[in-house]
Amino acid sequence: DWTPQSFVEETVEALQEKIGNDKVVLGLSGGVDSSVAAILLHKAIGTNLYCIFVNNGLLRKNEYDSVLAQYEGMGLNVKGVDASARFLDALAGLSDPELKRKAIGRVFIEVFDDEAHQIKDVKWLAQGTIYPDVIESVSATGSPSATIKSHHNVGGLPDFMKLKVVEPLKALFKDEVRRVGASMDMDQAILGRHPFPGPGLAIRILGDITAEKVRILQEVDAVFIDNLKSWNLYDKVWQAGAILLPVNSVGVMGDERTYEKCVALRAVESTDGMTADWVNLPYEFLQKTSNEIINKVKGVNRVVYDISSKPPATIEWE
Numbered sequence: 001d002w003t004p005q006s007f008v009e010e011t012v013e014a015l016q017e018k019i020g021n022d023k024v025v026l027g028l029s030g031g032v033d034s035s036v037a038a039i040l041l042h043k044a045i046g047t048n049l050y051c052i053f054v055n056n057g058l059l060r061k062n063e064y065d066s067v068l069a070q071y072e073g074m075g076l077n078v079k080g081v082d083a084s085a086r087f088l089d090a091l092a093g094l095s096d097p098e099l100k101r102k103a104i105g106r107v108f109i110e111v112f113d114d115e116a117h118q119i120k121d122v123k124w125l126a127q128g129t130i131y132p133d134v135i136e137s138v139s140a141t142g143s144p145s146a147t148i149k150s151h152h153n154v155g156g157l158p159d160f161m162k163l164k165v166v167e168p169l170k171a172l173f174k175d176e177v178r179r180v181g182a183s184m185d186m187d188q189a190i191l192g193r194h195p196f197p198g199p200g201l202a203i204r205i206l207g208d209i210t211a212e213k214v215r216i217l218q219e220v221d222a223v224f225i226d227n228l229k230s231w232n233l234y235d236k237v238w239q240a241g242a243i244l245l246p247v248n249s250v251g252v253m254g255d256e257r258t259y260e261k262c263v264a265l266r267a268v269e270s271t272d273g274m275t276a277d278w279v280n281l282p283y284e285f286l287q288k289t290s291n292e293i294i295n296k297v298k299g300v301n302r303v304v305y306d307i308s309s310k311p312p313a314t315i316e317w318e
């Protein structure tokens with residue numbers, strides 16, 4: 001029978017067998033999957049695991065510094081690389097969701113490759129790919145036109161890196177990954193973290209990306225997530241976030257007419273992200289959160305709540 005303990009034991013042994021004394025590089029994302037993969041590899045090969053955590057400038061507010069500190073606290077050999085400006089440059093003027101994903105995937109590989117080349121004699125690339133990533137990225141027919149969304153963290157290894165790939169979580173669903181992490185005493189702050197897409201806020205800013213839009217969305221998202229936590233709702237929700245709509249609407253502040261941005265809030269229940277239902281958040285919570293967003297975040301005068309399920313909608317808007 002499958003248990004997290006037996007999975008850890010067998011995987012650590014298999015990793016040692018497979019990797020031997022080779023060096024491995026792994027990109028940490030701040031999420032559960034790459035973090036659990038890192039801890040498994042750390043158990044198996046210790047300091048031969050080199051972790052890289054890239055700031056693409058599209059993370060949640062303050063997430064880069066706090067997550068980097070958490071990784072260091074876990075004893076991982078991790079290097080933080082702030083490449084925010086490079087990502088923003090590459091995204092300038094792009095509005096199409098798949099083009100944004102491609103640009104981010106490309107810059108990520110460039111930055112990661114620069115860093116990986118600085119590790120002498122590295123032989124392996126480890127990834128935190130889980131089962132749903134594999135099936136959502138490859139359509140039934142295998143034809144790219146039928147791909148729903150190209151999750152950039154799957155299979156995107158360029159030939160020039162010449163690294164062998166190791167993906168210890170490839171057969172697991174998200175809840176199993178969390179159970180594996182818990183069995184290795186990982187911090188709840190990482191294990192309980194909602195899934196967050198690799199392209200980050202870029203696919204929650206509909207249309208083109210600017211530094212100002214990223215700032216607005218980070219502020220809105222922080223109010224929403226902080227409130228979910230303080231109302232004890234965070235752990236009851238599978239994933240939540242805010243979306244910046246490419247829409248201005250008329251409002252009134254004091255005696256002044258405003259013409260500002262509208263944001264959508266999204267919170268879903270799910271087990272694997274393949275299907276999802278919107279969460280029936282308390283009206284009082286929505287009321288308080290909406291007021292707080294509009295009062296605190298300059299540039300936003302309207303908040304709506306997304307009540308669509310997947311399918312036929314998807315979790316992200318892009």
Ligand code: XMP
Nearest residue numbers: 150151152195196197198199273314315316
């Ligand atoms: P959708 O929007 O397809 O999302 O219902 C399902 C899950 O996948 C995440 N997601 C992504 N993750 N790169 C990622 O790493 C991506 O391009 C991407 N697009 C969606 C989404 O946040 C949800 O958890």
